Amino acid sequence: MWGMNRRTMLALPLLLAIAPASPAFSQKAMTLTPQDRADVARIEVYLNGLRTLKARFLQVSPEGAATEGNAWLQRPGRMRFEYDKPSPFLLVAGFGSAVFYDSQLNQTTSVPLDTTPLGILLADDFKLGGSIAVTAITRLPGQIQVTTIRTASPADGSLTLVFSDAPLALRQWAVVDAQRQETRVSLFNIELGGNFPQRMFEFSDPRLQNNNKN
Numbered sequence: 001m002w003g004m005n006r007r008t009m010l011a012l013p014l015l016l017a018i019a020p021a022s023p024a025f026s027q028k029a030m031t032l033t034p035q036d037r038a039d040v041a042r043i044e045v046y047l048n049g050l051r052t053l054k055a056r057f058l059q060v061s062p063e064g065a066a067t068e069g070n071a072w073l074q075r076p077g078r079m080r081f082e083y084d085k086p087s088p089f090l091l092v093a094g095f096g097s098a099v100f101y102d103s104q105l106n107q108t109t110s111v112p113l114d115t116t117p118l119g120i121l122l123a124d125d126f127k128l129g130g131s132i133a134v135t136a137i138t139r140l141p142g143q144i145q146v147t148t149i150r151t152a153s154p155a156d157g158s159l160t161l162v163f164s165d166a167p168l169a170l171r172q173w174a175v176v177d178a179q180r181q182e183t184r185v186s187l188f189n190i191e192l193g194g195n196f197p198q199r200m201f202e203f204s205d206p207r208l209q210n211n212n213k214n
Contacts, residue, residue, distance in 0.1 A: 027135040027147075027149050027154050027158060028133075028135065028154070029133035029134060029135060029149075029151065030134055030135055030136060030137070032134065032137075036134070036137050039137060039139075039144060039146070040128050040129075040134060040137075040146070042168055043128070043144075043146060043161070043163065043168070044126055044127055044128060046163075046168045046169075046170075047075075047121075047126040047170070048125065048126050050073075050075060050170065050192070051074065051075050051193075052072075052073065052074050052075075052192070052193055052194050052195070052196060053071075053072070053073040053074075053170075053187075053190060053191070053192055054070075054071070054072050054073075054190070054191045054194060054196075055070075055071050055073075055187040055188060055189055055190040055191065056068065056069070056070060056071070056187070056188050056189045057069055057070070057071045057081065057185055057186065057187055057188075058185070058186045058188070059183065059184070059185050059186075060183070060184045060185075060186075061183055062181035062182055062183060067083055067084070067087050067089075068083075068084050069081055069082050069083040069084045069087070070082045071187065072196055072200060072201075073122070074196055074201065075122055075123075075124070075126075076122055076123060076124035077093070077094060077095070077096070077113060077122050077123075077124070078093060078094045078122065078196075078198075078200075078201040079091070079092075079093040079094075079098075079118065079122060079201070080092050080093070080200050080201055088102050088103040088104035088105070089101070089102055089103075090103070090203075092200075092201060092202070092203040093113055093118060093122065093201065094198075094201030094202060094203075095201070095202070096112065096113055096114070097110050097111070097112060097113055098110070098111055098112075098113045098116055098118055098119075099203040101203065101205075108203075108205060117157060117158070117159035117175045120132055120148060120150070120159050121159065121161070121173065128146070128148060130151065131150065131151050131152065132148050132149075132150065132151065133148065133149050133150075133151045133154070134146060134147070134148055135147045135148065135149055135158065136160075142164060142165055142166065143162065143163065143164055143165055143171075144162075144163050144165050144168075145160055145161065145162045145163070146160065146161050146163075147159070147160040148160075148161070155178060156177075156178055157175060157176050157177040157178050158175070158176045159173060159174075159175055160173060160174040160175075160176075161173050162174070169190075170187065171186065171187055172184065172185065172186045172187065173185055
């Protein structure tokens with residue numbers, strides 16, 4: 001995949017599930033109780049009503065390294081993660097693809113959005129069941145977590161969405177990839193609503209821009 005090295009693989013915040021699947025990693029859909037079904041329905045209604053969001057984010061890598069930055073989310077299918085310097089990373093999701101750019105290595109990685117855990121969150125119609133299975137629901141005081149997998153490819157990894165409750169609000173997500181490596185993203189200073197320029201979700205390769213200037 002575009003000659004990725006280990007540094008880039010570990011840095012990918014949301015494009016996980018591109019590593020070779022481990023046969024030992026497998027999850028199954030859980031049997032939902034009436035309370036589970038009620039909570040799933042609430043989460044579906046909430047996320048389908050969430051169209052735009054701006055926030056600061058804190059990302060924690062599998063090795064425990066923490067990185068911050070600014071995030072923009074526009075459902076369906078668009079997201080932008082700008083990492084604070086000196087981090088060299090940029091993530092742009094839009095128009096069916098997710099692009100990860102490492103300016104230090106001058107390297108770009110692009111994958112189809114619908115093959116990533118990110119695609120689950122950014123789907124136009126967020127629905128749990130069928131192609132997206134629920135494997136766990138965890139309730140804590142003031143918090144609810146739901147873990148999901150792609151039904152057709154459970155060995156690819158999982159996406160856990162973490163919500164504060166009463167009222168329901170997305171606060172965090174965690175991706176566990178095929179090698180059981182977890183990347184966690186927390187949101188804060190969240191602003192809902194608003195209109196974002198669509199060029200924010202288009203990746204312009206700096207390498208091509210530099211070539212045009214020469």
